[in-house]
Amino acid sequence: MNNNSSTQEYPSDVHQLKINDKEYFIIGTAHISQYSADLVRDVIGKEKPDVVCVELDPQRYKALSQKKRWESLDLKQLIKQKQLSTLLINILLASYQKKLGEKLGVKPGVELLEATKAAKENDIPIELCDRDVRVTLKRSWNSMSFWQKLKLMTVGLVSVFEQEEISEEKLEEIKQKDVLNEMMAEMGKQMPVLKRVLIDERDSYLTEKMRRATGNKIVSVVGAGHVNGIIDLLKSGNTQDLEELEVIPKPSNWVKIIGYGIPAIIIASLFYIGFTKGAETASDNVIFWILANGIPSAIGTAIALAHPITIISAFLAAPITSLTPVIGAGYVAAFVQAYYQPPVVKEFELVTEDVGHWKKWWENKLLKILLVFILSGLGSALGTYVGAYKIISDIF
Numbered sequence: 001m002n003n004n005s006s007t008q009e010y011p012s013d014v015h016q017l018k019i020n021d022k023e024y025f026i027i028g029t030a031h032i033s034q035y036s037a038d039l040v041r042d043v044i045g046k047e048k049p050d051v052v053c054v055e056l057d058p059q060r061y062k063a064l065s066q067k068k069r070w071e072s073l074d075l076k077q078l079i080k081q082k083q084l085s086t087l088l089i090n091i092l093l094a095s096y097q098k099k100l101g102e103k104l105g106v107k108p109g110v111e112l113l114e115a116t117k118a119a120k121e122n123d124i125p126i127e128l129c130d131r132d133v134r135v136t137l138k139r140s141w142n143s144m145s146f147w148q149k150l151k152l153m154t155v156g157l158v159s160v161f162e163q164e165e166i167s168e169e170k171l172e173e174i175k176q177k178d179v180l181n182e183m184m185a186e187m188g189k190q191m192p193v194l195k196r197v198l199i200d201e202r203d204s205y206l207t208e209k210m211r212r213a214t215g216n217k218i219v220s221v222v223g224a225g226h227v228n229g230i231i232d233l234l235k236s237g238n239t240q241d242l243e244e245l246e247v248i249p250k251p252s253n254w255v256k257i258i259g260y261g262i263p264a265i266i267i268a269s270l271f272y273i274g275f276t277k278g279a280e281t282a283s284d285n286v287i288f289w290i291l292a293n294g295i296p297s298a299i300g301t302a303i304a305l306a307h308p309i310t311i312i313s314a315f316l317a318a319p320i321t322s323l324t325p326v327i328g329a330g331y332v333a334a335f336v337q338a339y340y341q342p343p344v345v346k347e348f349e350l351v352t353e354d355v356g357h358w359k360k361w362w363e364n365k366l367l368k369i370l371l372v373f374i375l376s377g378l379g380s381a382l383g384t385y386v387g388a389y390k391i392i393s394d395i396f
Helices: 034-047 058-065 075-080 084-104 110-121 133-143 146-161 168-175 179-190 192-212 224-236 253-277 279-303 308-321 329-340 345-354 365-393
Strands: 014-019 022-029 051-054 126-128 217-223
Touching: 014 224, 022 034, 022 224, 034 110, 034 217, 051 110, 051 192, 058 110, 058 133, 075 084, 075 329, 084 133, 084 329, 084 345, 084 365, 110 126, 110 217, 133 192, 146 192, 192 217, 192 224, 217 224, 253 279, 253 365, 279 308, 279 329, 279 365, 308 329, 308 365, 329 365, 345 365
Parallel strands: 022 217, 051 126, 051 217
Antiparallel strands: 014 022
């Protein structure tokens, strides 16, 4: 192993510290910066460390190195696992980075990929130190309230559709920053839970993986937004249970109570109406419930220009799914749409570009599935409110 201490002088982006018998070179990078990519290669070449730690998980590394990201997704499996919301967030974030990358003439993540290439060229082991991006997104999503989720979606969509020109001064500023983490930190001011999961938890995860890496000299390539947190954690000496940071939190008891409580109230109300006002009145309310849920959900699906069978499925599913918290009408409609009009490879490849153009949501089949999911779900939610109000009003 390499035990020689460095005497090189590096820019301020490179942070050198020694903890016990380990020497760390932590390179704070911008995820859209050719300068960062060149700096990473320079440090690895000069230091010849025992291991190179990179802010990547196996999933993202495979996507970057194979130049495939979305086309390898098992879309139907994602729908079954109820992960369309996290997929949409992932696409919005990737689109934001891609848009900035095009302004700078650099592909997002180039410095991370450059670190792995430089390590291989020098026969240096690579340690992928980031938490699985799917776990991070699931923990983020499950930790937020309904209104926080809605706010995040709104902010993400607005940022993608913005066509604001970026000045030369702003571009220079972006080059010096970890853009994605900067954006997350800004969102974190409004939603602390988001910062905790996306930044603070990953600081802990990255630090622990670095601490466990084999060798005495370690070069770590991470976004600039993680550097201070990692340095503080390394100096503190506090270890972290990685398994604890990989657990997907379950919904709160209140969510379960509301999820099962509302259907229970509606069903109980229908039985009560039937008992006190007769079967005909109860039957009228059941029909109203079916139409109040089915019609708005079907209209939402039709607005998305979905397959005819998808529209019928949304109409039939909404009255039933509104009475169970297990699955929503949006997921049923999305699954049917994916079955009858599955996206082709090119649409997966273009999704981060197409998402910023509203017309493409009707043309790109992957985005159309997401549009079906959103609009049919909103229609069902509206129908649930209207139907419940009518049924409960009939009790009095």
